[in-house]
Amino acid sequence: MKQYTIQYLLFTITTALLLFGCNKENDVTQNDRTVGHSTITYYATVTLKGDPYMSIVKGGTFTDPGASAEAQGKDIPVTVSGSVDASTPGLYTLTYSAVNADGFAATATRTVAVLPVAETPGTDISxxxxxxxxxxxxxxxxxxxxxxxxxxxxxxxxxxxxxxxxxxxxxxxxxxxxxxxxxxxxxxxxxxxxxxxxxxxxxxxxxxxxxxxxxxxx
Missing domain, CATH: 2.40.128 (Lipocalin)
Known part of the structure; x- marks a missing residue:
């Protein structure tokens, strides 16, 4: 009788462990962002359109090429801070930002030089x-x-x-x-x-x- 009781207890414990393990493996939310007790975050990536450095002549028009962003293979919104004053020579920085579903931000920057006059053709002092x-x-x-x-x-x-x-x-x-x-x-x-x-x-x-x-x- 004792032998059967021990076998029954072992069977019960083994079954419980298997069920517990299966439940943990299946503990995945619909968006596949959590597995068990771990959280997966897909960070945003911001990609500039056009060059990171640009120049225009004072009085000209600056057209921002913009930027794109994605997280987990999906496009997400991009916000831009900064501006370019085409009437005043100097350096201007535009910052492009995007935030993923967990609130983690990514940024990229573009620097624009407003020149006082147009470059003399052929000039290169590099x-x-x-x-x-x-x-x-x-x-x-x-x-x-x-x-x-x-x-x-x-x-x-x-x-x-x-x-x-x-x-x-x-x-x-x-x-x-x-x-x-x-x-x-x-x-x-x-x-x-x-x-x-x-x-x-x-x-x-x-x-x-x-x-x-x-x-x-x-």
Missing amino acids: GSYYYIASPSTLSSVVKLAEGFYSTSNCWSAATTIPCLFICTDGTNITMPVQPTGFGALNGTGTLDASGALTYVVTIPSQNINGTLRKWHKQ
Whole structure:
């Protein structure tokens, strides 16, 4: 009798464990976002339409190419913050945001330069430049759009400060107010026929006011 009782108890326990396991495997909501006690979130992805860097001439018309977003293979709404004042030369940032079903946000940005005048045809000052005080220190100047450039370093060998600038004639440089890791930066600069590049940099939060940084094209 005891043997049958033990066998019955073992059968009952085994059956209960199997049923419990099946219930956990089937504990999936209709949208397949929860499995058992875990939650799956499908993060949003924002994709820019057009280029991340653009330029227009003062007084022109800026047409935003926009952006798209998706999560779990489905399109979701995109909101845009920021604007471009085509009447005022400078740099403008547009931020595109999307939020998934769980409230997690994703963003992408576009920077637009409003040029004071149209670029002189054929102008391109991109290339590699070395720091005069330390020739082994190099910076890369990249043309992003007409009259619009980035440099990987506008400061020195000891401290790297990337920035954006406008140059429409191949000689005169404007560094509009822009954020950096050291605070807001602005400045001017020149590039002469020999390849000598001089930045005049101001970073108020660092008590830097019109400091010259000299580079030369390789």
